[in-house]
Amino acid sequence: MMQRWRGLFTLVGQAVDQGAAAVERVHLETARRPFGILERIPILAVPAQSVHIIHDATASSVYALIRIVNDAAGRTIDAAIDTVALLSDRGG
Amino acid sequence: MASTLDQILAVLNGAVGDMLARTGNGLQLEMGWFRNGLPVRPERAALARAYPEATPRVVVLVHGLMCTESIWTLPDGSDYGSLLARDLGLTPLYVRYNSGLSIPENGARLSALLATLHEEYPITLEEIVPLGYSMGGLVIRSACHAASRTGEPWLDRVRRAVYVGTPHRGAPLERAGRFVTRVLRLVDDPYTRLVADIADLRSDGVKDLGNAVLHPDHPVPLLPGIRHYLVAGSVSHDPLVTRLFGDALVPVASATDGGCTDGASLALPPSHIRFRPGLGHLALAHHPLVYDDIRAFLEERT
Numbered sequence: 001m002m003q004r005w006r007g008l009f010t011l012v013g014q015a016v017d018q019g020a021a022a023v024e025r026v027h028l029e030t031a032r033r034p035f036g037i038l039e040r041i042p043i044l045a046v047p048a049q050s051v052h053i054i055h056d057a058t059a060s061s062v063y064a065l066i067r068i069v070n071d072a073a074g075r076t077i078d079a080a081i082d083t084v085a086l087l088s089d090r091g092g
Numbered sequence: 093m094a095s096t097l098d099q100i101l102a103v104l105n106g107a108v109g110d111m112l113a114r115t116g117n118g119l120q121l122e123m124g125w126f127r128n129g130l131p132v133r134p135e136r137a138a139l140a141r142a143y144p145e146a147t148p149r150v151v152v153l154v155h156g157l158m159c160t161e162s163i164w165t166l167p168d169g170s171d172y173g174s175l176l177a178r179d180l181g182l183t184p185l186y187v188r189y190n191s192g193l194s195i196p197e198n199g200a201r202l203s204a205l206l207a208t209l210h211e212e213y214p215i216t217l218e219e220i221v222p223l224g225y226s227m228g229g230l231v232i233r234s235a236c237h238a239a240s241r242t243g244e245p246w247l248d249r250v251r252r253a254v255y256v257g258t259p260h261r262g263a264p265l266e267r268a269g270r271f272v273t274r275v276l277r278l279v280d281d282p283y284t285r286l287v288a289d290i291a292d293l294r295s296d297g298v299k300d301l302g303n304a305v306l307h308p309d310h311p312v313p314l315l316p317g318i319r320h321y322l323v324a325g326s327v328s329h330d331p332l333v334t335r336l337f338g339d340a341l342v343p344v345a346s347a348t349d350g351g352c353t354d355g356a357s358l359a360l361p362p363s364h365i366r367f368r369p370g371l372g373h374l375a376l377a378h379h380p381l382v383y384d385d386i387r388a389f390l391e392e393r394t
Contacts, residue, residue, distance in 0.1 A: 003118035004101075004118050004119055005118075006118050007112070007117040007118030007119035007120070008118075008119060010115070010117055010118075011112070011117060011119060014111075014115070022286055022289060025282065025285075025286075026282040026283060026285075026286050029282035030282055030283075
């Protein structure tokens with residue numbers, strides 16, 4: 001049963017991880033279009049490029065943070081399942 | 093009978109079972125024998141305990157995509173296996189497996205399981221009758237093909253095989269899904285590509301159903317030396333609806349391996365094919381009329 005609980009939490013973790021990656025791709029690609037238009041206007045090109053870089057870096061950091069928290073939550077749950085398994089083994 | 097949790101796991105395995113296997117996830121189902129919802133170890137003592145009434149002839153029931161062996165249960169609680177035991181003295185053995193794995197992978201696993209059965213069955217095994225529903229029929233064909241290549245002794249015990257609602261020539265619904273995914277990928281839009289990514293999440297098992305891939309050397313014909321019996325259904329008695337929709341998932345031409353629509357290339361005798369108009373795909377797995385067909389097939393002299 002513990003194996004199944006572990007599998008379920010792993011699956012949820014993978015879904016969050018891959019979901020965040022997919023949303024990040026969509027987010028960055030969607031933002032690329034208006035920035036691309038602005039970057040073609042000579043007077044706005046330089047500031048638009050700078051803002052684009054800052055935007056992408058900020059967005060990627062947020063998604064990376066989601067993945068880090070998700071990973072940490074997964075490890076914590078894993079450890080909790082290990083403890084429960086150990087206690088139930090000792091309990092006979 | 094499988095529990096609700098087992099059935100949820102079967103659906104999950106059918107949808108993403110290949111990924112569960114790749115990542116070693118504890119939710120994946122291992123192929124094995126099941127009786128009354130409980131696993132039976134493929135060892136002589138365990139088989140003898142589970143089947144104290146074992147007979148020399150067995151019927152091996154292989155379910156379809158996203159199912160467990162519960163799919164065989166008729167409204168009165170019996171199933172094709174228990175009815176064949178009552179009427180023809182066959183011992184029913186129920187397989188449960190991860191239907192999200194590719195069909196060749198499940199075929200190889202079934203071949204290994206049957207090889208163990210051949211060695212460990214508590215009494216001398218005279219005949220193995222594989223009975224497959226939907227994808228299960230393709231898994232059986234794949235197992236037989238794999239066994240014929242490696243000369244597995246269990247294959248000598250297979251003289252007859254029955255396929256119910258099996259897409260021998262593939263499932264157009266999956267091919268349509270593949271086409272839609274390809275078209276979506278052509279659109280240069282992140283949201284559309286996200287939809288395509290989600291649509292592409294379906295398992296290797298589902299993808300193999302599109303063209304009935306049984307082996308890397310696709311296509312693989314029905315194995316000679318075995319008498320193959322096919323049952324097909326359709327959602328309606330109307331010929332046009334039957335032609336368009338088949339049993340809702342599998343076209344009649346695919347379930348009959350072309351037998352009903354292409355007389356010129358008919359590979360099987362007409363008596364080996366039964367067509368049940370009015371029975372949809374799900375109903376084929378547990379219907380008294382289909383049981384009558386299976387029984388009639390297996391009553392034929394070998």
